[in-house]
């Protein structure tokens with residue numbers, strides 16, 4: 001069997017060739033004597049340049065790290081928030097609710113805009129979008145920035161509130177219903193919309209699916225009962 005031909009591997013150029021040469025020359029002077037001043041001068045020149053370049057590289061890498069961090073937090077925000085309203089998206093609501101339920105009893109309020117299809121049909125999809133945004137704005141104003149407000153479907157929203165009992169949950173649901181019914185939506189609607197609300201209370205250790213399915217059944221009863229109403233889960 002014939003020997004395999006040797007493949008020439010190109011060596012990467014030494015990025016610090018001239019600095020290395022100056023260092024070698026300085027070492028030689030140090031070991032055997034010679035033109036100290038010249039060797040030191042060359043070394044100092046290279047050292048200064050290296051410092052300058054290093055500073056520039058460190059600044060550049062700091063800038064790159066800052067923009068990577070910004071990008072990472074933007075991506076994390078987009079992955080957990082609804083683009084139209086800035087509310088938590090469904091996956092983030094599930095995560096937050098399960099986290100709350102693992103620690104304590106929790107109330108889940110689910111609300112759905114009444115006759116929303118008519119808004120879209122009468123005023124167009126962009127007006128419908130503005131109504132969705134106004135509902136979330138109203139929830140934020142009413143409940144504060146710390147409240148866990150989510151958009152769990154097209155025109156369906158949720159509020160997760162740990163530590164409340166069912167009666168307090170019903171009061172919360174009623175405050176939400178009343179506040180939305182009292183506020184005007186942006187033009188061309190320029191009148192209030194209403195929401196139907198379902199409220200469930202779940203003991204610590206329950207899952208989001210259990211809490212949601214009971215709140216959703218209550219919401220369904222609120223719709224069937226005539227809308228613009230709050231119902232508690234059995």
Ligand SMILES: Nc1nc2c(ncn2[C@@H]2O[C@H](COP(=O)(O)OP(=O)(O)OP(=O)(O)O)[C@@H](O)[C@H]2O)c(=O)[nH]1
Pocket residue numbers: 112113114115116117118120124125126127128129132153154155223227
């Ligand atoms: N503008 C807009 N409309 C949406 C969005 N997501 C869902 N929808 C609309 O929401 C409407 C929901 O209609 P339905 O489920 O029939 O409910 P509804 O008309 O609100 O009636 P009820 O819930 O029974 O009171 C549909 O017309 C969807 O197209 C969205 O992001 N923007």
